[in-house]
Structure formats: C-alpha cells, structure tokens
Amino acid sequence: xxxxxxxxxxxxxxxxxxxxxxxxxxxxxxxxxxxxxxxxxxxxxxxxxxxxxxxxxxxxxxxxxxxxxxxxxxxxxxxxxxxxxxxxxxxxxxxxxxxxxxxxxxxxxxxxxxxxxxxxxxxxxxxxxxxxxxxxxxxxxxxxxxx
Numbered sequence: 077x078x079x080x081x082x083x084x085x086x087x088x089x090x091x092x093x094x095x096x097x098x099x100x101x102x103x104x105x106x107x108x109x110x111x112x113x114x115x116x117x118x119x120x121x122x123x124x125x126x127x128x129x130x131x132x133x134x135x136x137x138x139x140x141x142x143x144x145x146x147x148x149x150x151x152x153x154x155x156x157x158x159x160x161x162x163x164x165x166x167x168x169x170x171x172x173x174x175x176x177x178x179x180x181x182x183x184x185x186x187x188x189x190x191x192x193x194x195x196x197x198x199x200x201x202x203x204x205x206x207x208x209x210x211x212x213x214x215x216x217x218x219x220x221x222x223x
C-alpha cells in the first residue's frame with residue numbers, strides 16, 4: 077500500500093509538513109509506504125472549466141496536477157494537509173485540488189482519503205470540512221480520527 081500526502085502549505089517544512097511527517101511515521105510503523113508532495117509557494121492556476129482534460133486526459137496547465145494525475149494508479153490512499161487561512165485551506169491547495177479532481181476524479185474514486193489542517197487560532201473545522209468535501213464529491217471514503 078502507498079499513500080500520497082499533499083503538503084498544501086507554501087512553507088515546505090512548516091507546521092503542515094510536521095503534521096504530515098507524524099502521519100508518515102505512523103504509516104511506516106505499519107509497513108505502509110508514503111510520499112509527501114509539496115505543491116510549492118508559487119501561484120497555482122485555478123480550474124477554468126475548459127473541459128480539455130476530459131478530451132486530452134490532462135489539464136491544460138502543465139504542472140504538478142498533471143504529474144500526480146499520471147501517477148494516480150501508484151497510490152492507494154490520499155491525505156491532504158493545509159494551513160488554515162481565513163477559516164479555509166490555502167488558496168494553492170484549493171486551486172490544486174479543484175484541477176486534480178476535475179481532471180482525474182475517476183482515478184481517485186474508492187480510495188480512502190483524509191485531511192489535516194494546521195491553525196493558530198480558529199477556522200480549523202471550516203477548513204477541514206472544505207477539504208473533506210473534495211473527497212466526498214469524488215466518491216472517496218473519508219478516514220476518520222479523534223482529536
């Protein structure tokens with residue numbers, strides 16, 4: 077089994093990475109392979125609903141979305157981590173997930189998914205809910221936990 081973990085923070089080794097790293101350690105204890113992919117600090121183009129991905133099998137914007145779309149079969153589960161900005165996930169991770177799921181929703185259907193949010197004050201539940209909506213809309217079982 078292999079789990080893809082997406083670090084949706086612009087800070088590659090910040091708090092979100094630390095949380096994903098803790099999950100990575102637990103997965104390793106159970107002989108589950110994982111890979112953390114950092115989407116970066118550069119702006120991520122949002123989905124323009126051109127539907128070209130349906131015809132071409134890839135997004136018109138050539139970036140990590142297409143890389144992960146091409147590698148979707150390698151992964152058995154997905155974990156998305158994000159800092160909380162104004163009671164929501166980072167703009168980069170939302171744009172990334174909009175395009176990933178629009179272009180390759182079928183590739184992820186049926187694979188378990190979980191969200192991790194990192195915040196200083198409030199807004200964690202709203203950000204967590206928004207990330208989980210990507211999974212439920214894409215027919216992915218959501219892995220639950222305890223706080």
